Amino acid sequence: MTGSPAGRVVVLDVVGLQPDHVTADLAPELASLFGGTTALRPAFPALTVPAQTTLATGQSPGEHGDVASGEYDRATDEVAFWERDRDGRNRLWETAREAGTTTGALFFQHLIGTDADVAVTPSPIEDEDNNMLEMDCWSNPDGFYDDLREEFGHFPLHNYWGPAAGEASSEWILDAAATAVDRFDPDLLWVYVPHLDYAGLRHGPGEELRSAVGEVDRLVGEFLDALRADDRWDETVVNLVSEYGFHDVETPVFPNRALREAGLLSVTDDGEGGEEVDLVDSDAFAMVDHQVAHVYLDDGVDEAREALRGLDGVDEVLDEDGKAERGVDHPNAGDLVLVAEPTAWFQYYWWFDRGDAPYYATDMDIHAKPGFDPCELFFGDEGLASLDPTKVGGSHGRVDDEALGVYGLGGPAAPDGPTDDDAVDARSVAPTIASLLGISDEVATSSDYPSLLE
Incomplete structure (x- = not known):
């Protein structure tokens, strides 16, 4: 892969998407933007928090310490899932700011406390028994969620997880992403799109999941239309990633x-x-x-x-x-x-x-x-x-060839994507994005894996 630095990189994490989903029949919007995709091999274990941290740091779970989506505290004998804040993590949307890059991240885990220029993540107000008293999101800058709520309504948390989980949450997130681009114009924006996760967990990688690919493709297409209408589209690279694929389980x-x-x-x-x-x-x-x-x-x-x-x-x-x-x-x-x-x-x-x-x-x-x-x-x-x-x-977590994610580069400023049949290692994603932005010398991703542009 070769190419000059891009002015802007947008990362779409469409969790559960696999290379054979990105076709003109199943996902015409994605297929038209990403002329070719390849498999993306996650680091073990292929779980939400470990996979996201690996993508954003270039490190394996043994290095960054996110070994599951929960934590066991040996000192207190307590288990907590999904409750961490930033806690000193330095992911690319944080470290890139040191090079003068404006950054954003929407709905990735452990965003509370991030110094990304724009960020949104659910943070409902709950009582001592974890019953929700009021829907809320933590955002940076302060007040951004209030503006999103006024335009799109409260984030539909009941569509983000649980029996009613579905496309409404992905639609809200992508609407928020388009608003973030319009208002803050970040050079780097990471967006988590959860929709396929629900179909994959409920039904496995069969027809229900493939049907949901069409739904998420339509929503992503609307977001891409907003990007195309932006003044910086000609300098934009869209980086498509997926944390894992699914296994049929019984x-x-x-x-x-x-x-x-x-x-x-x-x-x-x-x-x-x-x-x-x-x-x-x-x-x-x-x-x-x-x-x-x-x-x-x-x-x-x-x-x-x-x-x-x-x-x-x-x-x-x-x-x-x-x-x-x-x-x-x-x-x-x-x-x-x-x-x-x-x-x-x-x-x-x-x-x-x-x-x-x-x-x-x-x-x-x-x-x-x-x-x-x-x-x-x-x-x-x-x-x-x-x-x-x-x-x-x-389910997911194992790292097998039949359950890999997807990797692709698209957009008017995109260099040629990978041309061989080998899966891209997830630890190469952060170094590649740094290369795309031309900040590799200023940003240390602490990854032993090289950029795909080298």
């Missing part, structure tokens, strides 16, 4: 039940008639995230390994050597890391009788649950969220 796996049966996991009364995991008194606990589970141990490593590797659906149990080989050897990672078989995924349940489920199990409560719960995409018989894991049709 086998839910319950590592915490196995640890409980082995006498390593303890439970306590949740105060409302259910069983809560007792993290303080447990010797082992599995923090699950799709097809990957981090197992944290106080004792009983041999017993835990024996109990887990025999589970139907477990492909690998990674120890220290295995974590190093996969690039996930970081203190934040579990003492053991489980990898599911391609047709399996991990659910956090530790109870055996539905009547013993904790009070939050049937709620859409992404902060209370100590594991990612895709059953929240389905209405339940006993509450808002389903307790039937057999409904889940797709």
